[in-house]
Amino acid sequence: MSDGVLRVEIAGGVARLTLDRPEVGNAIDLPLARALRDAATRCADDAAIRCVVLTGAGRLFCAGGDVAAMRAAGDDLPALLHELIETLHQAVLILAAMPKPLVTLVNGPAAGAGLSLAILGDIVLSARSAHYTPAYGAIGLTADGGLSWLLPRLVGLRRAQDILLTNRRVKAEEAAAIGLVTRLVDDAALEAEGEAVATRLADGPVAATGAVRDLLHRNFESSLDAQLDRELISMTQAAGAEAKEGLAAFFAKRPPDFRGV
Numbered sequence: 001m002s003d004g005v006l007r008v009e010i011a012g013g014v015a016r017l018t019l020d021r022p023e024v025g026n027a028i029d030l031p032l033a034r035a036l037r038d039a040a041t042r043c044a045d046d047a048a049i050r051c052v053v054l055t056g057a058g059r060l061f062c063a064g065g066d067v068a069a070m071r072a073a074g075d076d077l078p079a080l081l082h083e084l085i086e087t088l089h090q091a092v093l094i095l096a097a098m099p100k101p102l103v104t105l106v107n108g109p110a111a112g113a114g115l116s117l118a119i120l121g122d123i124v125l126s127a128r129s130a131h132y133t134p135a136y137g138a139i140g141l142t143a144d145g146g147l148s149w150l151l152p153r154l155v156g157l158r159r160a161q162d163i164l165l166t167n168r169r170v171k172a173e174e175a176a177a178i179g180l181v182t183r184l185v186d187d188a189a190l191e192a193e194g195e196a197v198a199t200r201l202a203d204g205p206v207a208a209t210g211a212v213r214d215l216l217h218r219n220f221e222s223s224l225d226a227q228l229d230r231e232l233i234s235m236t237q238a239a240g241a242e243a244k245e246g247l248a249a250f251f252a253k254r255p256p257d258f259r260g261v
Contacts, residue, residue: 006035013050022058029066037091044098050202055105064112099210116145137167205242
């Protein structure tokens with residue numbers, strides 16, 4: 001299914017969202033931000049969807065915000081940015097909080113809000129041809145899409161300051177070395193590797209995976225004792241159908257069937 005700016009394909013419990021404005025580097029305008037928010041809501045609410053994949057069409061993953069639309073807005077730029085960013089942030093929050101894993105396949109360069117979306121995944125597979133640039137400083141704007149929250153947590157404050165304040169481009173090899181992405185994949189193998197990872201996650205205990213996602217997201221805001229309490233509650237709540245199937249499979253020496261519970 002496609003609305004002209006975002007392709008949504010669902011198969012085998014995996015929803016694949018493809019930013020689909022390749023002629024402008026998948027730049028994010030209001031229609032794309034709205035489509036992404038709506039697709040994210042569908043993915044979060046549909047129990048049949050067990051894993052979400054986000055990627056881009058064409059040569060780029062995402063060039064960031066649509067600078068042509070920004071220029072055309074003239075004196076209305078603040079209003080445009082407010083609506084655009086608010087809508088995008090709704091999509092980001094839904095994708096980050098949904099109780100199922102997110103895989104991003106970074107098929108090419110990612111800049112600005114595209115960088116934010118690229119590193120939002122729980123698993124981030126980067127094509128070797130990709131590179132990563134904040135881009136905001138070049139046009140006199142500031143970070144959005146959660147970049148100021150995500151980047152320091154992934155690479156540390158000092159590296160985040162360097163990358164954001166100097167608008168430094170990070171090549172794929174460095175991105176993997178500093179933990180900005182999970183790992184590099186040859187361009188020709190990205191699709192197959194992404195499908196394998198998504199299938200493996202979709203076959204897994206999705207409820208438990210979603211709970212672990214939540215624990216990890218709360219980690220930096222928690223004291224040790226608060227996080228221990230969250231782990232206790234999470235583990236107790238997880239002791240249901242998935243855990244029963246996992247334990248039965250372990251003792252029967254067979255692969256667990258988490259999709260069937």
